[in-house]
Amino acid sequence: MQIPDYFKFFNKTRIISGKKALENIPYELQSMDSVKPLVVTDKRSVDEGLAKILIDAYGDSGLVIGAVFDGVTGYTSTKAVLDAAQLFRARGCDSIIAMGGENCAFTAKALNLLVSYKTDDLLQFDSLPDNMHLRPFIVIPTSDSSGRETSTRSVIDGRIYESDELMPDIAVIDPRMLKKRGKAETILPALRAMAEAVEACTEDAANPMNDSFAFASIQLICENLAAAVNGGGSVKARLGLANGIAISGIVWSNAPEGIGSALAEELAMRTGNSRELCAAILLPHTLDYKLKNTKKSVRGELLLPVAGIDRYCAAAEAERGLLGVEEIFGMVKGMSKHIPVTLKELNIPRYILESTAEAVEDSFAKMYGKGGALMILESAYNGDGFSGGKK
Amino acid sequence: MMNINKYPEIKSGSKLIKKIYVAVMLWIVGRAIQAASRVDREVKEEFGRLSDDFMMHLHVLPSGPGMIVGKDKNGKVRYMGWNPKGKKITLDMKVKNIEGAILMFTFQESTCVASANNRLAVSGNVPDTMAFIRILNIVETYLLPKIITSLAVKRYPKWSQMSPLRKYAGRVLVYVRTFTF
Amino acid sequence: MQIPGYYEFCNKVKTVSGHNALDKLPEMLASVNSVKPLIITDKGVNGAGLIEPVKKALGTKVKSGGVYDDVPADSDVKTIKDIAAKYRAAKCDSIIAVGGGSVLDTAKGVNILVSENSDNLMNFVGFGALKRRLKPLIAVPTTSGTGSEMTLVAVIADHERDVKMLFPSLFLLPDFAVLDSRMTKTLPAALTAFTAMDAMTHACEAYTCLSKNPLSDSTAVMAIKLISDNIMQGVKKPGDMEARLALANASALAGMSFSNSMVGMIHAIGHSIGAICHVPHGVCMSVLLPYGLEYNLHKTGLLTGELLFPLKGEEAYNSAKAEERPLLTIRAIREMNSELRKATGGKHPTCLKEIVDRDGNMMVPREVLSDIAHLSLNDGAMVYNPEDLDYNDALMVLEKAWEGEPLDRKKIRKGKQTSLVKVKD
Ligand SMILES: NC(=O)c1ccc[n+]([C@@H]2O[C@H](COP(=O)([O-])OP(=O)(O)OC[C@H]3O[C@@H](n4cnc5c(N)ncnc54)[C@H](O)[C@@H]3O)[C@@H](O)[C@H]2O)c1
Ligand SMILES: [Fe+2]
Numbered sequence: 001m002q003i004p005d006y007f008k009f010f011n012k013t014r015i016i017s018g019k020k021a022l023e024n025i026p027y028e029l030q031s032m033d034s035v036k037p038l039v040v041t042d043k044r045s046v047d048e049g050l051a052k053i054l055i056d057a058y059g060d061s062g063l064v065i066g067a068v069f070d071g072v073t074g075y076t077s078t079k080a081v082l083d084a085a086q087l088f089r090a091r092g093c094d095s096i097i098a099m100g101g102e103n104c105a106f107t108a109k110a111l112n113l114l115v116s117y118k119t120d121d122l123l124q125f126d127s128l129p130d131n132m133h134l135r136p137f138i139v140i141p142t143s144d145s146s147g148r149e150t151s152t153r154s155v156i157d158g159r160i161y162e163s164d165e166l167m168p169d170i171a172v173i174d175p176r177m178l179k180k181r182g183k184a185e186t187i188l189p190a191l192r193a194m195a196e197a198v199e200a201c202t203e204d205a206a207n208p209m210n211d212s213f214a215f216a217s218i219q220l221i222c223e224n225l226a227a228a229v230n231g232g233g234s235v236k237a238r239l240g241l242a243n244g245i246a247i248s249g250i251v252w253s254n255a256p257e258g259i260g261s262a263l264a265e266e267l268a269m270r271t272g273n274s275r276e277l278c279a280a281i282l283l284p285h286t287l288d289y290k291l292k293n294t295k296k297s298v299r300g301e302l303l304l305p306v307a308g309i310d311r312y313c314a315a316a317e318a319e320r321g322l323l324g325v326e327e328i329f330g331m332v333k334g335m336s337k338h339i340p341v342t343l344k345e346l347n348i349p350r351y352i353l354e355s356t357a358e359a360v361e362d363s364f365a366k367m368y369g370k371g372g373a374l375m376i377l378e379s380a381y382n383g384d385g386f387s388g389g390k391k
Numbered sequence: 392m393m394n395i396n397k398y399p400e401i402k403s404g405s406k407l408i409k410k411i412y413v414a415v416m417l418w419i420v421g422r423a424i425q426a427a428s429r430v431d432r433e434v435k436e437e438f439g440r441l442s443d444d445f446m447m448h449l450h451v452l453p454s455g456p457g458m459i460v461g462k463d464k465n466g467k468v469r470y471m472g473w474n475p476k477g478k479k480i481t482l483d484m485k486v487k488n489i490e491g492a493i494l495m496f497t498f499q500e501s502t503c504v505a506s507a508n509n510r511l512a513v514s515g516n517v518p519d520t521m522a523f524i525r526i527l528n529i530v531e532t533y534l535l536p537k538i539i540t541s542l543a544v545k546r547y548p549k550w551s552q553m554s555p556l557r558k559y560a561g562r563v564l565v566y567v568r569t570f571t572f
Numbered sequence: 573m574q575i576p577g578y579y580e581f582c583n584k585v586k587t588v589s590g591h592n593a594l595d596k597l598p599e600m601l602a603s604v605n606s607v608k609p610l611i612i613t614d615k616g617v618n619g620a621g622l623i624e625p626v627k628k629a630l631g632t633k634v635k636s637g638g639v640y641d642d643v644p645a646d647s648d649v650k651t652i653k654d655i656a657a658k659y660r661a662a663k664c665d666s667i668i669a670v671g672g673g674s675v676l677d678t679a680k681g682v683n684i685l686v687s688e689n690s691d692n693l694m695n696f697v698g699f700g701a702l703k704r705r706l707k708p709l710i711a712v713p714t715t716s717g718t719g720s721e722m723t724l725v726a727v728i729a730d731h732e733r734d735v736k737m738l739f740p741s742l743f744l745l746p747d748f749a750v751l752d753s754r755m756t757k758t759l760p761a762a763l764t765a766f767t768a769m770d771a772m773t774h775a776c777e778a779y780t781c782l783s784k785n786p787l788s789d790s791t792a793v794m795a796i797k798l799i800s801d802n803i804m805q806g807v808k809k810p811g812d813m814e815a816r817l818a819l820a821n822a823s824a825l826a827g828m829s830f831s832n833s834m835v836g837m838i839h840a841i842g843h844s845i846g847a848i849c850h851v852p853h854g855v856c857m858s859v860l861l862p863y864g865l866e867y868n869l870h871k872t873g874l875l876t877g878e879l880l881f882p883l884k885g886e887e888a889y890n891s892a893k894a895e896e897r898p899l900l901t902i903r904a905i906r907e908m909n910s911e912l913r914k915a916t917g918g919k920h921p922t923c924l925k926e927i928v929d930r931d932g933n934m935m936v937p938r939e940v941l942s943d944i945a946h947l948s949l950n951d952g953a954m955v956y957n958p959e960d961l962d963y964n965d966a967l968m969v970l971e972k973a974w975e976g977e978p979l980d981r982k983k984i985r986k987g988k989q990t991s992l993v994k995v996k997d
Contacts, residue, residue, distance in 0.1 A: 006590035018578030023490040033703050058403040060489045062453050067398035083393045090395050130603040208794050208821050216790040240575040313890040506955045507782040508578040514698030518950035546960040546987030
């Protein structure tokens, strides 16, 4: 275990997960002194019947839901935030429930800033004060969630707002909200969440608290991904996956940005592919690179959440890091029937690889050596096999 | 400006049937506790150790149903209906919502599991709470077939370890006393 | 890792850890708009010179509203009222609690009174009694044991009425926890040993009791690993700052874990020994830990076996068969206690009859075991224990723990065997 000479850790979000979890919401809001939430969601969630399940869960509570605002779309705009704020005020709401993917949560977080500070000017929050007192804010993850819901971040109109206080007060993970999705739609957010958790605990700055959360996240995803994808996908597996994804947002918020997620972000922006897809493709290649080319290589403990306690303990100490990476390699490649696993399949021209690497290179060259970023991208482009750090 | 009427306010619905079911179960359990306090030695002893003003209110938030069991002026354990008005409650056991109560009274979750799952909010002192949980567990072995009770308690008393009273006579007596007035 | 049908997890405490973590105090105070904190501590901690680094960290920028160092062992209602009065008189706006579990719990109690502007703690007993954010509370633990800096409960005694009250509320989670290795450096060997075993017990019970969940599991395993790797070093080389920091982290992780998954029979019985015989909490935990694990084996054998890995390492885990691991885990804990006994010159007990006070008198005479057994059945922690205990069961455990003999597992009355790994009686 590594304990740095100094570290900070914070997780504001309480997790409530499982059977009839939704029914707790009225009680929980009341114990935060609020009675009338505005629900912020999107059309898909409403069409899937999720709003109805939530409203039914409110049965017998004697409380009122201010409104179900379903104006969140695939792009998070200031306009939607302002609309929600107008509705929030007109109805006299005092709390917010975001239901759906990250865009719903992003909109809700920005909305919270506006209504807590009684303003319509989002730009004033360019830098956020430390001790904000925001309205009670609950997130209900669905099968569209990415993990960013539980994070410190909101992105509106391409601008980033970041603060510990933007983490939700509660994430309510209820199996009824986790509808079945297509295979690729199930795999990609899970792999990206895992990529971020893995990256957090393979960085030098890792600490035992964030490691605990990262291990839980990785293990939940590794154990449940196959079952959630194959054979109809059991509810239990989807619940496990949703927990792993939600926890990854907490881990991500407590870790410095890693080279893998920086590359994925940059590549997605330059090519129009989804961040999830880029992160999933890059994950094994980033790790393979780290194995050989970083001073501390990849720590052996990674194998523990990836392979489970029996196989972890059975492996020779010097091999554990290697085996952990190999396992992840196999896991991602094993998905090749359902998702692209090389950048080549995305038809990305070479000059974009170069410019992406260049954009990221500077911040990471110290840690990963010059040219590292490009090597990772090329390996992901060609779909190189697992090299065991021998390359 | 957007048209806010597009997004109506939503009043919460009711769950009448579930509430009626829980109300009936609470009535049965309340009467059964009173009956068991007369015929079962252990239950008698548990109540004996509780203070003279013991008054337990088990109810569902926010608006019931509920039931009250307590000691009367003569120290007799009685089921005292549902209305806490005018009674000095010493142990207030709140189930956080009606669905939690359904899980408990369809015996999907035992009292211990329900506590572990944070479905209950209790105010009152801990020893009273523990005593009451033990009483509930015993009463369940009377009221329900073994197959259900053994799901709800951690350790079902071995048939051979049970007093003959609890085996046969006790059951009948508790049943009779529960369902007659 | 089993995903439970239902669970809750909350640990919203801003944690700062490091060899100089205290230096962040002014920053923390500023971030909550506090200009005048009250420092609460006890005579032992103050006497060990631990308020100095706190004052130094506050520097000239922050003027404290005074230092209150009269907290007794086990927080009590009257002290809390006194401190609240002092807080108001000095017009403080936050609390810095520097001490072990007794001080931290006292500070939580004070915070209730000053935030709710009340003089009666009784109004806030039980779930849901607090509804609002309290004043900022910064917890600086000086023992590595209770994990109180991470827990949502305060245990407060009313010595006049001779009862201990529980105040469970999410609002009692401190705003900040400062884990600074300097603060435990002065902790005497015996205290280091048994407070660490308290943390060890939190983690072991959290991993095996009814409310376990993925996050309480991973924090528990991490805590056990850190304690196993560092406890001997902390006891033998008090000045090893790496070991101190590791133990502080471990106890905070264990606190996170059990605050969310609760503890079971070991704490239930331990609380009762504490109440009747005034034995320090960690001492009771050290002795009882193997017994609790043993008693529950038919329900939790597999889980107990898994703990062999963080306790004894990968090799030991891998070279044992699944059926052997549970008993090896229990043996490892017994060995750890014996080793601690050696390392503390006999101050660390391995059984109840070995517990003595300062003058060498036995603290738990055999005659009181029956009272302890009765009392422990009424402890809330029993709810979360995997197997039931009645009076006879509790007494059996106590008698064996008194003598220092393992339980006769044939005599345990077992409910359904739910452990996937069967351990022979
Ligand atoms: N809130 C919770 O979650 C929780 C959990 C477990 C226990 N508790 C409570 O915590 C209390 C026990 O706490 P504890 O075990 O930390 O002991 P403690 O706070 O009672 O301290 C024990 C003694 O050690 C001294 N001391 C503490 N730190 C020292 C240091 N660094 N150097 C030298 N001396 C030092 C103290 O002055 C005191 O005399 C009990 O009252 C128990 O009920 C609370
Ligand atoms: Fe403890």
